[in-house]
Amino acid sequence: MKKIFILIGSLVLVLIVVKLFKGSEDVKPNSYSILSAAEDFVKAKLKSSSTSEFSSLDETSIIETDPNVYEVRGFVDAQNSFGAQLKNNYYVRLHFSPYNKTYSATDIKLE
Numbered sequence: 001m002k003k004i005f006i007l008i009g010s011l012v013l014v015l016i017v018v019k020l021f022k023g024s025e026d027v028k029p030n031s032y033s034i035l036s037a038a039e040d041f042v043k044a045k046l047k048s049s050s051t052s053e054f055s056s057l058d059e060t061s062i063i064e065t066d067p068n069v070y071e072v073r074g075f076v077d078a079q080n081s082f083g084a085q086l087k088n089n090y091y092v093r094l095h096f097s098p099y100n101k102t103y104s105a106t107d108i109k110l111e
Contacts, residue, residue: 027098029070034062037103038072038092045110051085052078068096069106076110 035057043049060074072092080086093107
């Protein structure tokens, strides 16, 4: 009887450990989180980020190109160094880490 309890306990422990490790891989960000991360990386490249107005989610393209890798394309209206309001298209390639739920930008382009 003692061996059965040890066997069942071991099985439960293995299932819990597998679920913990597998669970972090199953985390997928939502579109709003991806868009917000892309906007943050673009803002860091703007001369006057406080004046920036970004395309809405409906006007922005988000494509998952590889697992946890996203390409975001949209536009931003922002002032340049002379104070003129300009519209720029942007492209951001993001990598999402499901373990710590953070983004890193591997490519950022403003056109």
